[in-house]
Amino acid sequence: DxxxxxxxxxxxxxxxxxxxxxxxxxxxxxxxxxxxxxxMQGLELLAYFRNRAPLDDSGxxxxxxxxxxxxxxxxxxxxxxxxPRDSAVYFCASGLGQPSTDTQxxxxxxxxxxx
Amino acid sequence: xxxxxxxxxHITVSEGASLELxxxxxxxxxxxxxxxxxxxGQGLQLLLKYFSGDTLVQGIKGFxxxxxxxxxxxxxxxxxxxxxxxxxxxxxxxxxGGGNKLTFGTGTQLKVEL
Numbered sequence: 001d002x003x004x005x006x007x008x009x010x011x012x013x014x015x016x017x018x019x020x021x022x023x024x025x026x027x028x029x030x031x032x033x034x035x036x037x038x039x040m041q042g043l044e045l046l047a048y049f050r051n052r053a054p055l056d057d058s059g060x061x062x063x064x065x066x067x068x069x070x071x072x073x074x075x076x077x078x079x080x081x082x083x084p085r086d087s088a089v090y091f092c093a094s095g096l097g098q099p100s101t102d103t104q105x106x107x108x109x110x111x112x113x114x115x
Numbered sequence: 116x117x118x119x120x121x122x123x124x125h126i127t128v129s130e131g132a133s134l135e136l137x138x139x140x141x142x143x144x145x146x147x148x149x150x151x152x153x154x155x156g157q158g159l160q161l162l163l164k165y166f167s168g169d170t171l172v173q174g175i176k177g178f179x180x181x182x183x184x185x186x187x188x189x190x191x192x193x194x195x196x197x198x199x200x201x202x203x204x205x206x207x208x209x210x211x212g213g214g215n216k217l218t219f220g221t222g223t224q225l226k227v228e229l
Contacts, residue, residue: 004158042219042220042221042222043159043205043219043222045216045217048216056215056216091158091159093158093159098209098211098215099209099215099216099217100147100209100210100211100215100216100217101147101166101209101211103161103164104159104161104217105161106151106158106159106160107158108156108157108158109157109158
């Protein structure tokens, strides 16, 4: 049963620290998404990649967030420096085809708390 | 820009009762429509999706949804709810142009009373 995996599942850090979240997409999937879920904003798309190339990162605060895919089996989302308002659950999802039309397979999420 | 509205934040039903979760979208043409479910502590899982054709769509776990163009709605239904259906349900809209991304509704939290 192929699944998207994310590490860590939980992260508590202090304001100003760097946070790195990792995602392993389902093998063979060529599209990877990063979402953020908060009570106030709901589920927001931060960025997505196709074939490891960033296609859209318009939802991501550029000054502190960065997303990369060093290889086809690893996607990373970094926050530097972190702020309390970054506290949220961050989901990675992967899929085949178009983001707007095809099924996305979500990981279990990383719950980030910034104190 | 497209938008999706889920008017019910919380719904409580008794086990065995029928369920309908509402979803309305705003877009000039027929979008791609999805329902996802999020169990506690888990990521989202696709229940069903609609692109075209038969307006009644069958999904996993006994769920179905009906697309009604005249009402711009895509409501999710289940004839008999099980306690394991307690979760948060998200409707989503996808447009191939204008950003090529999914827009999610705010979700409906379902509680099932035994």
